[in-house]
Amino acid sequence: MAGSYCRVETRGRILIVTITRPDVMNALHRPANLELEAVFDGFARDPDLWVAIITGAGDRAFCAGNDLKYQAAGNDTTMPPTGFGGLTARFDLMKPVIAAVNGIALGGGFEIALACDLIVAARGANFGLPEPHVGLAATAGGLLRLAQQIPTKKAAEIILTARRVPAAEGEALGFVNALADTPAETLPAALALADRLLAGSPMAVRAAKELMLRAQDGDDLATLYARQRTYPAVRALYDSADRVEGPRAFAEKRKPVWTGR
Template structure:
């Protein structure tokens, strides 16, 4: 990996975008490296949470347009932009730790994550129309679903950039923390999620995401038993361990199976 850094700390994968000299803008090689990193995370049963962040003063400024002009546009990897925005089959949690600018494709990457923890100095926007483009990496679709139509239209049509605090008010940012405390706050969220059984977490994420596609709450509740992650959780050792640990008044020991 030349343009990202991947670190594993126990059951947690950290993916760090490592092109600070260009605000972590994504070129063709970086797309491929991110696809490989997310594939490895998704496939490894011992990796339970992934954190994506950027080095330097930006999370990600989107596509490296200079590279596109010089080398031409190429197809994105199998799971779409940054190997993430079309990764609809990943039921493990992915957290965006946004340390600075998250613009265009960088904002789309953050929106594709399950939580966004943002430093106070971070900002977000979809400036694609300003360069004659359209935010088709999920940005227009996810933003409208996550904050509502009129607020999303205001950001999209006017290419409006918003602060971390406004992102929290709008609802797409989970928590805003002081600059310099982002990694500590992210680790706090990671530790909180790790207290739950991994298969329970995956079943919960899948139930939320698939349930949103159902015709209503009644259909979602009726069909949740057929969701693959739900079935895996029901049959897991951890489901038994949780009840046993509660009865024995001890902390559960999760195995992820």
């Protein structure tokens, strides 16, 4: 299915979202952000979709961030409630999302990638938060997430100097999970990673993601440990058919048939 600013397709349990504004390096303006918000709203609601991948059209850019020409023309640039790309402020999505970074990921594009759970990047891709050079700040989560995900001094250098980070360095720093040799190989690599996620119960994956995110909230370990089963995704796992199916399949020496329910 093609929208005005993105293309959406499904492969089994996987949703693939491709930003289709290659003429502006897949930069996003308000209409594109609203369209992506609607797409990820649908993904969150659909019980048959378990993993999402977001990528960019072409081989030059994943997303070059905010469409500055659109902004400079005086257009409305209000962010949707779920943030840039419909993802950066979406804090209640426990389904995993993979960024397939096929080219540059700058500003809001880097912020989208950082908001995803996993990042696969082409070796020629690079990342950066160039906002200081245009009198802005990366307030769609980039400053917060990068400082969480890599060592503080490294984050400070990247943020304050606004330099670009090659994909291989991103892997060394820990915010890139895997490298693909070419832009064309990025999506297949992301799909292979998604297949690995699908080998587990989607209910268990969501519970694991929620607990991992809760661990970043700052509560002490004893408090988090005591509250584990009170969180929504964890409660859903323990009430699910998947929780019964997993041990049964193990005992019967067969692959489990997950239902996500």
